[in-house]
Amino acid sequence: MKKTFLIVLSLLLVGTMVSAAGKKEDDGAKKIFMSSAYYTAPYGAPLQEAVKEKAAALGYSVQIVDGEENADKQLSQFKAAVADGYDALIYWPGDQASSPPLVEYLNSTKLPWVALNTVVDDSVIDLVPCMIASDEVEIGRWLGRLIIKYFKDNPGKTKNVIYIEGSPGSSYTENLTIGVNEILKGSDINILNDHQYAQYDPTKAMVIMEDMLTKFGRSIDLVVVQDGGMFQGAYSAIQAAGYVGKLGLLCQGQDLIVREKLLDGELYASVAQDPFTEGALAVEMLDKVIKGETIEKWVATPTGAIYAADVDKYRWF
Amino acid sequence: MNQKKVIDIVRNNGIILVILLLIIITSIIERNFLTFNNLLNVLRQVSVVGIVACGMTYCIIGGAFDLSVGSVVSLSGVITILSINAGTNEYMAILYGLLAGVAIGIVNGILISSIDGRTGEAFIVTYGMQVVVAAIALFPSNGLFISGRISPGFFKSMGQGVMPIVIFLCLAAFMEFVLVKTKYGRKMVFIGSNLHVAKMSGINVKFNRITFFAISGLLASLGGIVLCSRVTSSNPTVGLNFEMDVIAAVVVGGTQLSGGKGSVLRTVMGAVIIGIMGNALNILGITAYHQQIVKGLLIIVAVGMDILNKQIKLREMAHDTVFAG
Amino acid sequence: MIQSLPDKKKIVTFMLENAVSVFLVGFIIFMVFTKRSFSTWDNIVNIINESSIYGIAACAMTVVIISGEFDLSASSVFGWSTVLFTLCCNTIGIVGAFFITLACGALFGAFNGYLVAKIRIPAFVVTLGTMISIKGLAYVVTKAQPINTTNATLRAIGNFHIGDISIIPIVYLAVILLFFWFLRYTKFGRDIYATGGNYEVARLSGINVVFSKFMVFTMLGAAAALAGMMYGVRIKAGWAPYGQDLSLYCITATIIGGTSLLGGNGGVHKTVIGVLLLAVLFNALTLLGVSGSMQKFIRGLVLITVIMLDAVVVKRQRE
Numbered sequence: 027m028k029k030t031f032l033i034v035l036s037l038l039l040v041g042t043m044v045s046a047a048g049k050k051e052d053d054g055a056k057k058i059f060m061s062s063a064y065y066t067a068p069y070g071a072p073l074q075e076a077v078k079e080k081a082a083a084l085g086y087s088v089q090i091v092d093g094e095e096n097a098d099k100q101l102s103q104f105k106a107a108v109a110d111g112y113d114a115l116i117y118w119p120g121d122q123a124s125s126p127p128l129v130e131y132l133n134s135t136k137l138p139w140v141a142l143n144t145v146v147d148d149s150v151i152d153l154v155p156c157m158i159a160s161d162e163v164e165i166g167r168w169l170g171r172l173i174i175k176y177f178k179d180n181p182g183k184t185k186n187v188i189y190i191e192g193s194p195g196s197s198y199t200e201n202l203t204i205g206v207n208e209i210l211k212g213s214d215i216n217i218l219n220d221h222q223y224a225q226y227d228p229t230k231a232m233v234i235m236e237d238m239l240t241k242f243g244r245s246i247d248l249v250v251v252q253d254g255g256m257f258q259g260a261y262s263a264i265q266a267a268g269y270v271g272k273l274g275l276l277c278q279g280q281d282l283i284v285r286e287k288l289l290d291g292e293l294y295a296s297v298a299q300d301p302f303t304e305g306a307l308a309v310e311m312l313d314k315v316i317k318g319e320t321i322e323k324w325v326a327t328p329t330g331a332i333y334a335a336d337v338d339k340y341r342w343f
Numbered sequence: 344m345n346q347k348k349v350i351d352i353v354r355n356n357g358i359i360l361v362i363l364l365l366i367i368i369t370s371i372i373e374r375n376f377l378t379f380n381n382l383l384n385v386l387r388q389v390s391v392v393g394i395v396a397c398g399m400t401y402c403i404i405g406g407a408f409d410l411s412v413g414s415v416v417s418l419s420g421v422i423t424i425l426s427i428n429a430g431t432n433e434y435m436a437i438l439y440g441l442l443a444g445v446a447i448g449i450v451n452g453i454l455i456s457s458i459d460g461r462t463g464e465a466f467i468v469t470y471g472m473q474v475v476v477a478a479i480a481l482f483p484s485n486g487l488f489i490s491g492r493i494s495p496g497f498f499k500s501m502g503q504g505v506m507p508i509v510i511f512l513c514l515a516a517f518m519e520f521v522l523v524k525t526k527y528g529r530k531m532v533f534i535g536s537n538l539h540v541a542k543m544s545g546i547n548v549k550f551n552r553i554t555f556f557a558i559s560g561l562l563a564s565l566g567g568i569v570l571c572s573r574v575t576s577s578n579p580t581v582g583l584n585f586e587m588d589v590i591a592a593v594v595v596g597g598t599q600l601s602g603g604k605g606s607v608l609r610t611v612m613g614a615v616i617i618g619i620m621g622n623a624l625n626i627l628g629i630t631a632y633h634q635q636i637v638k639g640l641l642i643i644v645a646v647g648m649d650i651l652n653k654q655i656k657l658r659e660m661a662h663d664t665v666f667a668g
Numbered sequence: 669m670i671q672s673l674p675d676k677k678k679i680v681t682f683m684l685e686n687a688v689s690v691f692l693v694g695f696i697i698f699m700v701f702t703k704r705s706f707s708t709w710d711n712i713v714n715i716i717n718e719s720s721i722y723g724i725a726a727c728a729m730t731v732v733i734i735s736g737e738f739d740l741s742a743s744s745v746f747g748w749s750t751v752l753f754t755l756c757c758n759t760i761g762i763v764g765a766f767f768i769t770l771a772c773g774a775l776f777g778a779f780n781g782y783l784v785a786k787i788r789i790p791a792f793v794v795t796l797g798t799m800i801s802i803k804g805l806a807y808v809v810t811k812a813q814p815i816n817t818t819n820a821t822l823r824a825i826g827n828f829h830i831g832d833i834s835i836i837p838i839v840y841l842a843v844i845l846l847f848f849w850f851l852r853y854t855k856f857g858r859d860i861y862a863t864g865g866n867y868e869v870a871r872l873s874g875i876n877v878v879f880s881k882f883m884v885f886t887m888l889g890a891a892a893a894l895a896g897m898m899y900g901v902r903i904k905a906g907w908a909p910y911g912q913d914l915s916l917y918c919i920t921a922t923i924i925g926g927t928s929l930l931g932g933n934g935g936v937h938k939t940v941i942g943v944l945l946l947a948v949l950f951n952a953l954t955l956l957g958v959s960g961s962m963q964k965f966i967r968g969l970v971l972i973t974v975i976m977l978d979a980v981v982v983k984r985q986r987e
Contacts, residue, residue, distance in 0.1 A: 065960045066486040066580050074485070092960035096910070097903045098721065105714040106954045110705040123814035124905040127826075147816065194632075194812030195907065220628050223812075228488065228574045229581060233388055237625045240381045241373065255488050255578070262574050266503055283490045283576065343487060454972065458979035461930070467923050467975040470916060474968030481961040587796065594793050601790070632812060632908075635804025643797035647789050654788075 056114065058088040058312065059107035061100045063120030063144065065092035067226065068255050068281065069301050072343040073143070076305025077116070084313050086114075097124035101131060108135050114312055115139035119146055122197050126150045138315040142308045145197055152323070156311045160299050160327040162198050165278055166205020168297045168331055169250060173206070173215060176248055176274055176294050185215045188238050190251045190260055193225045202252055202278070218242050224256045231259030239267050246273050254279025254296075261287065280332075285342045288334045296332040302341045303327055358595070358645040362616050369623040376626050383505065389592075389618035390507035391416075391566045391573075393611060395585070396592040397515050398562030400610045403593060404522070405555040406535035406602035407455060407465035412563035412589055413582030414476035415444045419564035420577035421480050423498075424491045433498040440568050441561060447476060448560020452553030461538065473586070480579040490576045502572030510569060512611070514562070519607040531555065536603025591638075592617055595645040617641070688924055688974055692945045699952050706955055713832045719947035720840035721898045722917050723940070727847045728884075728891030729918035730939040734851070735884045736864035736931030737784060737791040738919055742892040744802035745776050746911035749896025751806045754906030757819040769893050776802060777889020778882070785881035799915070806908035814907035817900075826901045836898045843891065847936040860884060864931025921946055924974050945974075 058081055064070045074090050081088040089112075093100040097120055104115060115137055119125045125146040132139045133153055140156040151157065177185050189206070192199035210217075219238060224231035231251065238246070249264070251257040257277040264270055270292060277284060278297040287293035304327045314321045332340060370377040395412050402409045419440035426436035454460075454468050483489075500506055522528035530551055534541045542548045571577050596613025598605030620641060624634045699706040725742055732739050749769050756765030776798065783794045828835050851857035862870040863880045871877045892914070900906060919929075925942030927934025949970060953963045 062960075066481060068486055068488045071485040071487045089957050090960065091954055092963065097905065098718075098899060101902070102714055102718045102951075103954055105717075106711060106951055109708050109711040109714065110703070110955050121814040121905075121907060123816035123907065124903050126816065126905075127903050149818065194807075195810075195814055200813075221630065223631055225631075227581070228576060228578055229570065232574055234625070236384050236388070237622065240375050240378070240384060241626055243375070258488065258490065258576050259574055266573075281488065281490070286490075454976065458976060460979060464929075464975060464979055466929065467920060468972055470920065471968045471971030471975070474964050474971065476968075478961045478963075478965035478968065481964075485961070587800075590792075591796060591800075594796070599790070600792050632804045632807035636801045636808065637804075639797040639799065639801025639804065641797075642800070643783065643789065643794055646793045647783070647787060650787065650789055 055085055055087045056316070057112045058086050058114045058116060058309070059104070059112040060088060060090045060116035060118065061093040061103045061107075062090060062118040063093040063095045063100065064118065065090070065094070068343070069143075069253075069299075072341075073301035073305040076302040077309055080306040080309035084309060086309070086313075088309075093118070093120060095120040097121075097128060101128055104128070104131065104135075108137070113137065114316055116142055116308055116312060118142045119144040121195065122147045129153050138312060140308055140312045140315060143304060154323065155315050156321055156323060156325060158304060158308045158311055158325045158327065160304070160329055162201030163205040163208070164326075165297055165299060165329050166202035166207075167209050168205075168329060169202065169276065169278060170206045170209025172276055172295050172297065172331055173210065173248065173250060174213060176276060177215065180247075180274060182247060184245065184247055185213075186242070186245050186247045187215060187217045188219055188235075188242065188246050188249045189217050189222070190231055190234060190249070190256055191221060191223050192252050192256070194221070194223055199223070199252060206250075218246065224251075224259065226253060226255055228255050228259030228262075231256035232263045233259075235260040235263035236267070239263065239269065244272075248274040248276060248294075251275075251277040251279075253277065254281030254284045257281070257287075257293075258283045261292075280340055280342050282342050285337055288332065288337055291334065298329050298332050298340060299327060300340065301343065358616065358641075358648055359612075361641075361644070362619060365620060365623050369627055373626050376623065381622070381626075383508070385618045385622045386508045386511075386615070387505075387573075388622070389614045390511040391570045392585075392588050392592055392618075393511045393614040394514060394569065395563045395566040396589045396596075396610045396614050397511075397518050397607050398559040399586075399589050400593050400596075400598055400605055400607050401518065401522075401531065402555050402559040403598055403600060404535045404602060404605040405531045405552060406461065406538060407552070407555070408462075408469070408590065408600070409448075409451060409556060409559040409563075410466065410469040410586050411447065411451060411472040411476055412559060412566075413585030414473045414480060415447055415560055415563035416567035416570065416582035416585055417577075417579050418447075418476050418480040419444050419567035420571035420581065421483060421489065421579050423568050424489050424571055424577040425483060427491055427498065428489065433496050437498060437501075437568055441564050444560040444562075444564020444567070445557050446560070447472065448557040448563075449553060451560065452556035455556065456549040456552040459538070477580070477582070480582075484579055486579060488576045488578050491571065498568075498572055499575070500572075501569050502574075507569050507573065510565070514565075515607050515611045522607060527551075532603055588617075591642055595642055597646075597649055613645075616645070688926060688945060688978065689941055691974065691977070692941060692948065695945075695952070696948060699948070699955075703952075703955050706952065709832070711951065711955070715944075715947050715951050716837050717834065717902075718951065719943045720837045721895050721902070722911075722914055722921075723840050723943045724843050724895040724898060725888070725892045725914055726918040726921045726939050726943050727843050727936050728888040729915075730922045730925075730927055730934065730936050731847060731851065731860060732884045732888050733919070733922050733927055733929060734864045734931055734934055735860045735881055736867065737881065737884070738795070738929070739780060739791065739885060739888050740795040740915045741776070741780060741798040741802060742888055742918060743911050743914040743916075744799045744806065744908075745773050745889055745892040746896040746899070746914045747908045748776075748802050748806040749773055749893040750899050750906035750910045751810055751815065751908060752906070753897045753900045754815050754817045754904070755809075757817040757822055757900070758815075762819055762821045762825075766897065769897055770890055773893020773896070774886050774890040777886040777892075780889065781882035781885030784885060785878045795915075803908050810906070810908070812908070814905055816905035818904070822901065822904060826904065834902075836901060839894070839898060843894070844936055844940060851935060856880075856883075861932055864933075866932070917946070920971060924971070924978070926978065 062070055078088055091103050129146055129150040141154045142158050145159050222234045224234050251260050257279055275293045284296050307325055311321055422443050423436045423440035426439050427433055451469055451472055455465050530546055534548055592614035593610050595616055596609035753765050753769045756768055780794055780798055783789045784791045859875045859880050862875055863877045921942035922939045925938035927938055
């Protein structure tokens with residue numbers, strides 16, 4: 027019994043590997059290799075899909091691997107890819123601080139490459155051939171502008187805001203907050219809570235929202251969340267506590283739940299950050315680098331406010 | 344005489360007193376802490392970990408543990424939500440999710456009992472299973488949160504109001520009853536405390552061990568479904584590192600990891616203690632990372648107190664024996 | 669005259685006993701023929717580099733496992749060490765950074781060791797607690813931000829190469845030799861085997877079991893700190909979540925290598941094979957063009973297969 031078991035298991039193993047290996051075709055097309063630090067994040071799936079679409083459209087084959095937010099792993103992955111003869115590289119960094127050695131390595135390979143989504147460390151930003159990323163501070167500024175606009179449209183005695191962030195140390199979180207604070211400086215809008223980090227996890231966002239409702243209850247006027255996933259979590263808590271309609275909602279995100287709540291009228295507005303556009307742009311820019319054309323060093327993923335009326339202008343995921 | 348009793352109570356339940364202290368301090372600083380609503384919130388927040396921890400308790404008492412529960416939580420949520428979105432009747436969707444958990448548990452059980460594995464083998468096999476199942480959970484959506492198109496109904500109600508708490512506590516009570524009062528429970532304790540002897544005593548050890556893992560998998564998938572219902576979406580990576588929280592609840596509750604001894608009710612206590620601590624610190628405005636420092640120390644202190652207490656008791660008993668005669 | 673076993677049976681027995689090594693060799697042969705880029709010098713260097721950082725900690729974890737315990741907090745000591753090392757490189761220079769980080773790691777290890785060896789709290793509990801707390805501490809100290817350093821000496825060390833090999837594999841090799849030597853050739857090492865093999869018997873025969881257990885945890889703390897510093901040499905940055913998977917990786921490599929979790933047997937040389945297997949596997953999967961989720965799936969399958977193979981072998985030996 028055991029022996030058969032083992033044989034079956036081993037065959038399964040070998041079979042999976044051989045079939046996985048067999049999938050790669052050597053058809054002469056240029057090969058792009060991408061290492062994503064955030065492969066499994068919700069934003070990652072549509073972005074990677076867009077990369078594959080665009081690459082196919084332009085005649086490249088592409089392989090995307092999971093960097094697991096580990097710079098050391100990503101470095102090894104790129105080295106393996108270079109040894110394997112890939113023609114071009116896309117780097118999606120994990121955290122800013124660990125990016126310099128990778129930027130330096132990628133430059134040393136003399137291969138065409140671009141960086142995507144997470145902005146690299148200031149010390150090496152000039153060394154990147156092309157950085158395709160959102161201006162995260164601008165996204166934050168949009169959130170701030172929408173907060174002010176919300177209170178103009180919904181005047182009341184108080185202007186109390188609950189603000190739920192992502193992960194401390196993540197440049198997205200930090201930059202958004204910088205943008206928000208920049209716009210809200212000097213205004214009478216009051217953020218009730220100390221930093222609350224849901225770490226991009228809907229469940230954590232739900233727990234935080236529950237606790238904030240316990241602590242502040244009726245005095246909350248507006249809840250602002252840094253991304254669509256966390257918005258889902260916070261919304262669940264608000265709905266379960268019966269607070270829908272009693273406070274305003276604002277977030278950044280193009281998740282399906284965001285679209286739904288915009289159309290319902292429960293979500294005041296969202297701020298755009300389109301993974302599909304970002305992914306496609308990245309491949310376009312890489313294509314230009316491969317062909318030797320001159321390009322900008324920084325290509326900003328477009329952003330702006332999304333109201334219910336604008337829903338059809340965007341792709342949702 | 345009375346003084347000794349008080350000291351005894353303190354020593355036996357040291358950890359509870361520490362928590363009581365925290366509760367008192369927090370409720371003075373923050374009025375809304377000791378409200379019915381908040382306590383209900385806390386219970387609800389720990390329900391998912393609690394449900395899974397009950398299953399883990401059985402596994403641990405039976406002499407192994409199951410590191411794959413986190414991934415099962417993720418997978419069952421994905422399966423249930425996908426089924427509902429595809430139009431399946433919600434009861435069937437829940438069933439599919441539960442079946443996935445049981446199936447994974449059975450596979451774990453078969454693998455481990457076929458090699459008569461103990462802690463080491465159980466560790467690696469369930470860890471490997473954790474990686475495999477996590478990958479499977481990612482296949483359908485590649486990481487996207489799948490939003491559930493859920494209309495009010497049984498599934499939705501599973502995560503709302505007191506339902507998660509009811510599910511958790513009823514389950515715990517039932518499992519404790521089975522553990523203490525039935526032959527099955529006694530078999531579990533026997534197998535956990537001495538695998539060798541249990542084998543020779545005619546019990547079908549292999550079959551029973553498979554059931555422990557199957558139950559752990561079943562409860563993990565139940566937890567995953569309740570979680571999904573609360574957030575009305577499935578997050579394929581929600582279970583990452585979940586097993587550590589679950590094991591922490593079991594350990595703080597007092598069940599020993601060596602097997603053969605333990606109580607589901609104590610696990611409930613462990614989960615609640617950790618939950619209240621997190622809630623109190625959240626409300627006090629202490630950030631997540633400071634909380635982590637406290638949480639880790641709490642785990643050590645909780646078990647440490649228990650152990651020191653037992654050692655002192657043993658010494659006292661020896662002392663009494665020597666001086667009694 | 670004694671009849672010798674038929675050759676076929678001998679081969680099968682040998683293969684099963686060294687199942688992991690056989691698997692490794694077979695897999696390498698498979699890869700060499702499937703992918704030309706696998707056997708390039710560049711790729712081999714990559715594999716060596718990739719396995720070295722975690723490998724340092726894996727050696728020390730093996731010692732802990734031989735003594736009959738294990739340690740979940742190595743991951744957090746690693747992450748903390750990257751933070752402390754980077755902070756110190758930015759303030760007091762690399763020499764100070766080295767000693768302080770190493771000492772701090774040893775201190776954390778000693779804390780674990782004291783609670784496990786002297787107070788007799790189960791290792792799982794203690795190291796779970798310290799894993800959570802130390803990681804929290806690392807976050808708090810940097811206000812959750814990742815930090816990096818441009819220390820020139822660190823850079824120079826990172827760039828130092830003998831041929832294509834950087835300093836990290838050299839440190840790894842030194843650690844392997846050191847651990848191998850003291851496990852096999854010193855009383856201290858033999859005591860550790862005895863403690864793991866049968867605690868009570870060892871204690872009764874006069875071995876200072878408490879000291880043994882205490883020291884193995886301290887050594888792992890120091891090794892995790894060293895590994896963290898090597899990470900700093902390669903990436904020149906520090907952040908709490910770096911190295912999250914270190915503990916499980918080390919335990920996995922040890923068990924795959926053939927050391928039993930029950931303690932009392934095995935050795936560092938076996939773990940080196942386990943580390944190599946994991947490194948070759950990860951490298952191969954990337955080269956084969958396997959996508960992210962599928963890689964995880966295969967990794968998990970390999971783990972399960974190897975441990976099952978190993979267990980079957982051990983059972984056969986017992987019979």
